Amino acid sequence: MPRSRRDKEISLTKVKKKTRETKVTLVDEIRSCVDSYKNVLVFTIENMRSTKFVGVRQNFKQNSRFFFGKNNVMAIALGRKADDEYAEELHKISECLKGQCGLMFTNAEVDDVLSFFKTYVESDFARSGNEATEDVSLPQGPLPQFAHSIEPQLRKLGMPTKLERGIVTLYEEFGVCKEGDKLTADQARILKLLDVKMTPFQVVPTAHWTKADGFKLLA
Numbered sequence: 001m002p003r004s005r006r007d008k009e010i011s012l013t014k015v016k017k018k019t020r021e022t023k024v025t026l027v028d029e030i031r032s033c034v035d036s037y038k039n040v041l042v043f044t045i046e047n048m049r050s051t052k053f054v055g056v057r058q059n060f061k062q063n064s065r066f067f068f069g070k071n072n073v074m075a076i077a078l079g080r081k082a083d084d085e086y087a088e089e090l091h092k093i094s095e096c097l098k099g100q101c102g103l104m105f106t107n108a109e110v111d112d113v114l115s116f117f118k119t120y121v122e123s124d125f126a127r128s129g130n131e132a133t134e135d136v137s138l139p140q141g142p143l144p145q146f147a148h149s150i151e152p153q154l155r156k157l158g159m160p161t162k163l164e165r166g167i168v169t170l171y172e173e174f175g176v177c178k179e180g181d182k183l184t185a186d187q188a189r190i191l192k193l194l195d196v197k198m199t200p201f202q203v204v205p206t207a208h209w210t211k212a213d214g215f216k217l218l219a
Helices: 020-036 050-059 071-078 090-095 110-119 148-156 185-193
Strands: 039-046 064-068 101-106 121-124 136-138 161-164 167-170 174-177 199-210 214-217
Touching: 020 064, 020 071, 020 101, 039 090, 039 110, 050 064, 050 121, 050 199, 071 090, 090 199, 090 214, 110 199, 148 161, 148 167, 148 185, 174 185
Parallel strands: none
Antiparallel strands: 039 101, 039 199, 064 101, 121 199, 136 174, 161 167, 199 214
């Protein structure tokens, strides 16, 4: 009688930093999800924000489960090669687990999931190293949106400010950034203080697998 794919030993020698028990538990949970859910998707995240990803989880909490990060352990659970994969063609999903990515197990219809992620885009504040998506400059004059107490901080960030009758004021025009600039930490901080959001948070599905249809690249 052929040996079941599910009766293989779990080798975790290449995965470090966490306890063996934690890794084995994660492997078992992922394999249980393969058995319980009809769809598996690999996804990447553009401009990861934990608080926004919580919103994604909440939207699918009734019919899905997410695993994010721990690529090596997830690959071990699914199988790295055809001869140790947990189910037919699952090793192809493992090959997609590179960089900042995760797995979504779901019983929702795939077309509905893809439609949701296509439109689920939320703007957030840029961080140091992000690319500016527009020109931002401030004209000379008062900045009434800022409390007087923040003026020293603005000066430290490089803004030509002073207090005039208790009002934060630019004594000359100030260019914060230009479209295409790689933002510095100071520029990112100024944009946040100005409430200018430039960075889109988005989940991008890249591959799909089902027991019936096998593996399919999505992007």
